[in-house]
Amino acid sequence: xxxxxGTLLTATGVIHxxxxxxxxxxxxxxxxxNGLIDSIGENxxxxxxxxxxxxxxxxxxxxxxxxxxxxxEQKPAPVFLGYSILLLTIIGCIIEPASGFWLFxxxxxxxxxxxxxxxxxxxxxxxxxxxNYYFVVKYKxxxxxxxxxxxxxxxxxx
Numbered sequence: 383x384x385x386x387x388g389t390l391l392t393a394t395g396v397i398h399x400x401x402x403x404x405x406x407x408x409x410x411x412x413x414x415x416n417g418l419i420d421s422i423g424e425n426x427x428x429x430x431x432x433x434x435x436x437x438x439x440x441x442x443x444x445x446x447x448x449x450x451x452x453x454x455e456q457k458p459a460p461v462f463l464g465y466s467i468l469l470l471t472i473i474g475c476i477i478e479p480a481s482g483f484w485l486f487x488x489x490x491x492x493x494x495x496x497x498x499x500x501x502x503x504x505x506x507x508x509x510x511x512x513x514n515y516y517f518v519v520k521y522k523x524x525x526x527x528x529x530x531x532x533x534x535x536x537x538x539x540x
Contacts, residue, residue: 387459387492388449394485395441401482402438406431458500464493 403410409431413421422428448459468490474483 387464387489387496388445388447388452390445390489390492391448392442392445394482394489395438395443395445397438397485398441398482399435399438402431402435406434410435458496459493461494461497464490464497467493 409428413428413432422432448463452459467486471483471486471490474481474486
């Protein structure tokens with residue numbers, strides 16, 4: 383199974399950033415016209431548009447970092463991250479149902495499911511090797527052949 387939780391998080395960040403630019407077009411124009419230094423001031427609409435954009439950029443960076451980790455370690459993101467995202471998603475959807483919080487739900491499920499699948503594969507491999515270890519010890523002169531057969535069986539696990 384390919385692990386796309388980081389890629390999905392990046393896509394969520396891209397959607398968030400594009401939506402922020404679209405939604406806050408007038409606010410960003412006003413900020414640029416006023417000069418960027420202290421352009422927000424006490425205007426909450428400008429502050430909202432700015433932080434909405436920054437959150438999208440942070441999601442992109444977080445997603446790319448997560449995908450780098452997944453590729454480098456060849457294992458899913460830590461399960462606590464999946465449960466944390468799930469908890470934040472549930473809270474966000476309860477507080478603001480008509481929002482984009484639901485976009486995090488598939489990402490949380492992918493992280494949690496990938497970890498459970500990883501544990502099942504490891505358990506299966508350990509069980510398989512433990513059950514077949516006796517056979518290798520009993521028939522020492524055939525151990526190379528059994529090792530090759532066991533290797534092919536382990537490598538063929540989906």
